[in-house]
Amino acid sequence: AKGDTVYTYGGDYEPKEAITDWNYASKGIFYANRTPYPHAWEMKKVYQDIHSSLMKEKKIQVYNERFFTGLDNVELQWELIVDGKKAQSGLISHLNVLPQQYGVLSIPYQTDARGEKFLNLTYRLKKAEPLLPMGHIIATEQLSLGGVFQPKTTIVAQGKIKTERKDGNLIISAKQLQMEFDLKSGWLTRYHYKGRDLMDEHALFKTNYWRAPNDNDFGANTPEKLKSWKQVTDSIELLEIRSELIDSLVYVYAAYKMPQVYGQLAMKYCINQRGEMRVSQSFTADTTKKVAVLPRFGMQWIMPAGFEAINYYGRGPQENYIDRNFASHVGIYKQTVAQQYFPYVMPQETGNKTDVRWMEIRNKQGEGLFFTADSTFSMSALHYFDKDLDDGPKRQQRHAADLVKRKQTQVNIDLRQMGVGGINSWGAWPLHEYTLPYKDYSFSFVLKPVE
Numbered sequence: 478a479k480g481d482t483v484y485t486y487g488g489d490y491e492p493k494e495a496i497t498d499w500n501y502a503s504k505g506i507f508y509a510n511r512t513p514y515p516h517a518w519e520m521k522k523v524y525q526d527i528h529s530s531l532m533k534e535k536k537i538q539v540y541n542e543r544f545f546t547g548l549d550n551v552e553l554q555w556e557l558i559v560d561g562k563k564a565q566s567g568l569i570s571h572l573n574v575l576p577q578q579y580g581v582l583s584i585p586y587q588t589d590a591r592g593e594k595f596l597n598l599t600y601r602l603k604k605a606e607p608l609l610p611m612g613h614i615i616a617t618e619q620l621s622l623g624g625v626f627q628p629k630t631t632i633v634a635q636g637k638i639k640t641e642r643k644d645g646n647l648i649i650s651a652k653q654l655q656m657e658f659d660l661k662s663g664w665l666t667r668y669h670y671k672g673r674d675l676m677d678e679h680a681l682f683k684t685n686y687w688r689a690p691n692d693n694d695f696g697a698n699t700p701e702k703l704k705s706w707k708q709v710t711d712s713i714e715l716l717e718i719r720s721e722l723i724d725s726l727v728y729v730y731a732a733y734k735m736p737q738v739y740g741q742l743a744m745k746y747c748i749n750q751r752g753e754m755r756v757s758q759s760f761t762a763d764t765t766k767k768v769a770v771l772p773r774f775g776m777q778w779i780m781p782a783g784f785e786a787i788n789y790y791g792r793g794p795q796e797n798y799i800d801r802n803f804a805s806h807v808g809i810y811k812q813t814v815a816q817q818y819f820p821y822v823m824p825q826e827t828g829n830k831t832d833v834r835w836m837e838i839r840n841k842q843g844e845g846l847f848f849t850a851d852s853t854f855s856m857s858a859l860h861y862f863d864k865d866l867d868d869g870p871k872r873q874q875r876h877a878a879d880l881v882k883r884k885q886t887q888v889n890i891d892l893r894q895m896g897v898g899g900i901n902s903w904g905a906w907p908l909h910e911y912t913l914p915y916k917d918y919s920f921s922f923v924l925k926p927v928e
Contacts, residue, residue, distance in 0.1 A: 481878040484509055484822045488874050499872060500823045501903065504692055508822075515795045515819055515827075522804035527551070527600050527616035537582050537598070537620070541574040548572035548580075550606065551615065554599040555584050560592040560626055561790040561809035561834070570603070593834075594622035595807060619806040626790070626834050628849040630923045634725035636750040647720055649727050651750040663715045663731035663744065670752045670926045675846055677885050680779035684710050684742065684758060685889060688772045689866035691825040693897055696904030700870045703769045709737045725750065738915075739763040757921040764916060771913035774920060775855070775891030779862075782884035783840045787812045787858055791833035799855075800896030800911040802831045814838070814858050814886050820877035824866045828857040829894055837927055838886060848890055850922035855891040862887050892920035 487497035503509065506517045526542035541548055551572055557565040565586050574580035584596065600616040602609055609615075638651040646666070647658040657667035665682040668675050676682065686706040690699060714734040721728050726749055733742040745757040758776060762768070792805035794812065796819060817828035830836075832853045839845030848856065860882045868875060896911030906912070 483876050483878040485876070486822055500692070503822045514821075515797075516801060518795055518804040519801050522617065525616040529598050529616075529618040529620065531596070531620045531622075532581065534588065535584055535586065537584060537596075539572065539574055539580045539582055541576055541578055541580070543576045545576055547576060548574045548600075550603050551600050552603050553582070554601060555586070556597040556599075557586040557588075557590075557622075558595040558597055558808060559590045559624075561807070564590055588622060592624050593626040594624045596620040596622055597806060597808075617804070617806070628834060628851065628923075630755065630849060630851050630921075632726060632747045632749050632753050632755045632923070634749055635753075636725065638722070638725055638727055638748070638750045640720050640722060640727055647718065647729065649720075649729075649748060651752075654750060654752045656748065656752070658718065658729060658731075660718060661715070663718045663733065665746075668752065671844075671928065673844055674781055675844075675926060677779040677781045680885075682776065682778050684744075685775055685777040685863075685891075686710065686771050686773055687863065687867075688894060689824070689826045689863050690868065691897055692821075692823065693899030693903060693905070694826075695868075695872050697898060697906050699772070699906075700868075703772055704870065705737050705769060706772055709735055712737055713742060735760075738768050739766040751926065753923065753925045755921060755923050757919070759919045760917060762916050762918075766915075768915040770895065770915060771918075773855075773889070773891050773894040774913055774918050775889055775894075776922075777863075778846075778888040778890065778924075780838060780846070780886040780888060784838050784845055784886050785814050785841075786839045786845075787814060787817070787836065788839075789830060789833055789836035789856070791830050791836070791853070791856070793830060796828050797831050798829055798897045799831055799893065800898070800907055805831070807832055814860055815882075817857060818859055818861060822877060823872075824868070824875055824877060824880055826866060826897075828859050829855055829889075830857065831855050838888065839927065842928075844926070844928050846888075847925045847927045848888075848922060850920075854920070854922060855889075855894050857887075857889045859887050860885070890922055892918060 486500035486503045488499055506520055507513055528540040530538050532538050553569040555567050556563050598618040602611055602613045605611045641648050645660050649656040653671045655669040659666045716732040716734055718731045726747055729746040731744040735742055741761040743759040747755040788811050790809045792802050792807055793810040797805040819827045833856045835849040836856050837847040838858055865880055895913055896907030898905050898907040
């Protein structure tokens with residue numbers, strides 16, 4: 478649009494037949510306007526020269542990797558985090574750890590609190606140094622102190638609820654709830670609670686195994702090698718959909734055949750009168766067949782316009798992926814949907830959050846949806862659909878400024894998404910531990926309306 482800044486790259490100026498490296502020269506650590514890329518924080522974490530580890534309760538070991546200077550000009554700010562919230566904090570002003578030496582520090586936190594506990598460590602400059610101001614953060618660490626976050630994932634009957642089949646839909650209704658499943662596809666098509674649609678009227682709540690390719694994906698040719706997972710959700714065959722009412726809870730079961738990937742999919746939904754829904758997704762693979770790894774395993778929900786506020790407990794604040802999240806501390810973060818998108822020079826996958834315990838997305842009135850699961854999972858919420866960020870099988874000459882922000886919010890709820898890869902600079906696949914091999918997968922999570 479007029480007035481937008483367009484960051485251009487190879488192929489924008491030369492003839493079409495000219496050889497170009499596309500956007501390779503513009504995808505480093507900092508944007509052309511000196512804004513850090515999300516992975517800049519990961520690089521800073523890897524390069525830091527102060528390292529911390531937990532020795533025993535209330536004591537940490539600090540290693541000064543520097544060769545020539547001690548930590549005399551460094552202070553340590555510590556915080557005890559319980560279930561994502563700061564419970565205690567303190568400052569240690571004198572570290573006195575010589576170059577290439579270890580030191581032991583006592584941290585006077587109290588551990589009587591229940592819940593999941595972390596010790597956050599932030600090392601700052603006490604005085605300015607050349608190019609670095611006073612207070613500049615030079616190292617961070619998050620140490621687990623144990624404990625477990627206890628999500629509430631049980632669906633409890635809240636009152637009367639009923640089902641009926643009408644006009645090709647399975648309709649689930651209660652006093653302030655109406656949900657509809659399409660009997661041809663098996664997918665949820667409507668979620669209406671207390672007078673408001675929390676699902677876009679043109680959307681389907683369905684499985685999702687694809688991600689918009691990133692730069693490294695194109696280098697590794699994953700758009701071609703993993704293409705069987707791109708359209709699989711739209712090509713699967715519904716074998717059966719049925720429902721039953723047990724003790725004021727509605728159970729919906731749907732079974733699918735997935736010929737493109739030689740698999741079977743079973744969906745199960747447990748719903749109460751308040752619209753609280755436990756979603757269970759089980760994929761059975763035919764491991765006698767040779768099928769590519771999965772880009773992701775999860776579900777996708779489209780919320781209508783007006784849902785902008787995000788509050789979540791997971792890794793942040795910047796986007797992070799399973800092989801790029803060491804600089805992202807676990808905590809509770811308040812953000813917006815708009816902030817989830819990073820305008821990479823060439824549009825691509827963005828905005829993911831790992832190790833999520835829960836996430837809620839609300840409108841200005843405080844209405845919205847809350848997501849949680851029995852174990853940590855990944856989520857993203859964007860004002861762009863996957864197809865907006867996806868170039869297709871071949872790289873296109875597109876730019877961030879070409880994208881048109883949507884009013885709706887696309888929400889991905891994933892068991893896992895494969896890593897970003899590229900450990901050889903460009904083109905390498907993610908390491909094996911950061912991939913999703915072709916095998917059986919199961920994932921359950923809970924969705925609740927909030928107000």
